Amino acid sequence: MNEAPSSPADASxxxxxxxxxxxxxxxxxxxEAVREAFVLHSAREGRVFPVVREPLASGGVFGIKSGDVPxxxxxxxxxxxxxxxxxxxxxxxxxxxxxxxxxxxxxxxxLIDGNAVTTLRTGAAGALGxxxxxxxxxxxxxxxxxxxxxxxxxxxxLRTLPLLAEVRYVSASSGRDxxxxxxxxxxxxxxxxxxxxxxxxxxxLVITATPGAGALFDLExxxxxxHLNCVGADTRxxxxxxDGLLPRARLVVDDRVQARQIGETQWAPDTAxxxxxxxxxxxxxxxxxxxxxxxxxxxxxxLQDLTVARMLQRxxxxxxxxxxxAWPW
Numbered sequence: 001m002n003e004a005p006s007s008p009a010d011a012s013x014x015x016x017x018x019x020x021x022x023x024x025x026x027x028x029x030x031x032e033a034v035r036e037a038f039v040l041h042s043a044r045e046g047r048v049f050p051v052v053r054e055p056l057a058s059g060g061v062f063g064i065k066s067g068d069v070p071x072x073x074x075x076x077x078x079x080x081x082x083x084x085x086x087x088x089x090x091x092x093x094x095x096x097x098x099x100x101x102x103x104x105x106x107x108x109x110x111l112i113d114g115n116a117v118t119t120l121r122t123g124a125a126g127a128l129g130x131x132x133x134x135x136x137x138x139x140x141x142x143x144x145x146x147x148x149x150x151x152x153x154x155x156x157x158l159r160t161l162p163l164l165a166e167v168r169y170v171s172a173s174s175g176r177d178x179x180x181x182x183x184x185x186x187x188x189x190x191x192x193x194x195x196x197x198x199x200x201x202x203x204x205l206v207i208t209a210t211p212g213a214g215a216l217f218d219l220e221x222x223x224x225x226x227h228l229n230c231v232g233a234d235t236r237x238x239x240x241x242x243d244g245l246l247p248r249a250r251l252v253v254d255d256r257v258q259a260r261q262i263g264e265t266q267w268a269p270d271t272a273x274x275x276x277x278x279x280x281x282x283x284x285x286x287x288x289x290x291x292x293x294x295x296x297x298x299x300x301x302x303l304q305d306l307t308v309a310r311m312l313q314r315x316x317x318x319x320x321x322x323x324x325x326a327w328p329w
Contacts, residue, residue, distance in 0.1 A: 013327035014110040016312060020322055021116050024315045025308075027124070027156070033311050034124040035280060037303035040069055041255065042277030046303045048255055053235050053262055059084060061235060065302035068103065075103040078114050078305040082211075094118065094148065098309045107329060110313045114305065117312070121304040123152035125254065125276075126229045129296035130160045130205070132279050133252060133288065134227040138204035142193060143169040144216045144240065145209035146180035149231055153207045157229075158187050161205070168193040168203070170216070197221040207231070212238030219244045224291035231298050233264045240264065241295070246271045249293040252279070252286075254301050263299040273297075 016024070040046030052064040066077035080096035087093055096114030101107065138161050143150055146169060158164055167190040171177045176192050184190050193199035200206055200221040205228075208216055212232035219242040222228075228249075232240045246268040253259035253273045260269045276296065278284035288294065316322040 008329045011107055011327050011329055012324050013108050014313065014316060015323045015325065016110065016112045016316055016321070017323075018113045018115065020316070021113050021312060024312050024319070024321060025116055025120055027120060027159075029311060030120045030308055031124040031127060033307040034121050034304050035128060037301055037307040038125075038128065038254070038277035039281045040277075040307075041301060041303055042275065042281040042283055045069060045071060046074075046306075048258070048302050051258060051262065051302075056081075063235075065300065065305060067302035067306060069303070069306070070103070073103055074100075074306055074310055076100040076306050076309065078118070078302065080114060080118060092148070098305055100306070100309055100313060105329075108327065110309065110316075112309050112312060114309075117305060117308050118300075119148055119152050121308050122149060122231065122298065122300060123156040125298055125300070125304060126153045126207070126231070126296070127156035127160045128280065129229055129252065129276060129298070130157060130227070132276065132286065133250075133294040133296055134161060134205055135225060135288070135290070136161065137163055138227070139163050140166045140203045141168070141205040141207065142196075142199040142203040143167060143207045143209070144196075145169075145207075145232070146171045146177040147209065150207065150209035151180065151183060153209050153229060153231060154184060157205065157207065158184070164205070165189060167191075168199040170196050170199070172210075200226075205229070208240040210240055212240055214239060215242040216240050218242060219248075222248075222293060224293060227294045227296075229296050229298065230264050233262070233266070233297070234299055235262050236266065238262070239267055241267070243267070245293075246295060249295040250274075250286075250288075251295050251297065252276050253297045254299055258299045258301075259297045263297045264295070265297050 060083040068075040098114040259265035
C-alpha cells in the first residue's frame with residue numbers, strides 16, 4: 001500500500017509531459033504492464049469502475065475510465081476523448097490525461113500526458129490478443145484505418161507474427177496513404193486494397209481501427225480461420241463489423257460488461273464471450289481450430305492505463321524525470 005505523506009504540507013505532485021512520457025515508454029515494458037492489468041482484472045484484484053463516455057456540444061466525445069488495485073495501493077483515472085476539430089488546428093484529435101491518486105488520502109500524486117500511453121497500451125493489448133487468438137502462421141493482413149491506432153496495431157502485429165509479410169489497407173479516402181506505407185515498407189509488402197471485401201477474404205488477420213461509423217466490409221468476406229482485432233467501437237452507437245459476424249465467431253473481450261455497453265458486442269449482446277484476462281491467467285482455456293473465426297473486441301481497460309502510468313511514475317522517480325511541484329493540503 002502507498003504511505004501517506006509525513007505531513008500534508010510536504011505533499012507534492014509529479015507532472016510528466018508528452019516529451020518526458022515518450023522518453024520513458026518502451027513497447028516491451030508497456031506489453032508487460034498491460035498483461036499485468038489483464039491478469040489483475042481476471043483475478044478481480046483490480047477493479048474497473050463504470051465508464052463515462054458522452055458526446056459534447058463541440059462535436060467531441062469525452063470519457064473517463066477509472067479503477068483501482070486495492071492490494072497495491074493503485075488508484076486513478078484517465079480523462080480522454082476525441083476532438084475532431086483539433087485536426088484543423090494541426091493537433092491530434094485523441095486527447096488523454098491520466099491522474100494517479102493516493103488511495104489513503106485522496107490526494108493526486110502524478111499527472112501524466114496520456115496520449116502516448118493510450119496509443120501504446122492499446123497496441124500492446126492488441127498484441128496479446130494476437131498471441132492468444134491468431135494463427136501463428138498468419139502471413140496476410142488487412143488494416144482498416146491509417147491513423148495513430150492503425151499504425152500501432154500494425155506495428156505490434158509485425159512484432160508478434162513473424163511470418164506476416166503482406167498488408168493491404170483501407171484509408172479514410174479509400175486511396176493511397178504514402179506516409180502509412182512508408183512507415184512499414186521496409187518490413188512488409190504494403191499497398192492499398194483494390195477491393196476491401198476481397199482484401200478481407202484473402203487475409204489471415206483483419207485490424208479495424210477507424211472512427212466506427214459503420215460496418216466496414218460484408219459478412220461473406222470473412223473466411224474461416226480469420227482473426228479480427230477490433231479497436232474502433234468504443235462508444236455507444238459505434239461499430240465496424242457487419243451484422244451476423246459475432247454469432248459466427250469465437251468472441252473474446254477485455255471486459256464483458258464494457259464490451260456490451262460500448263464495444264462491438266453492443267450489437268450482439270447475447271453472444272457468448274471469454275475475457276482475455278481469463279485466458280492469460282489460465283482461468284479459462286482456449287484451443288483454436290484452424291477454421292475458427294476469432295474476434296477480439298477491444299474497448300480498453302482503465303487498469304491498463306493505471307499499470308502503465310505506475311510504471312512511468314516509478315521510472316520518473318528513479319531517473320529524476322518530470323516536474324515536481326508543491327501540492328500542500
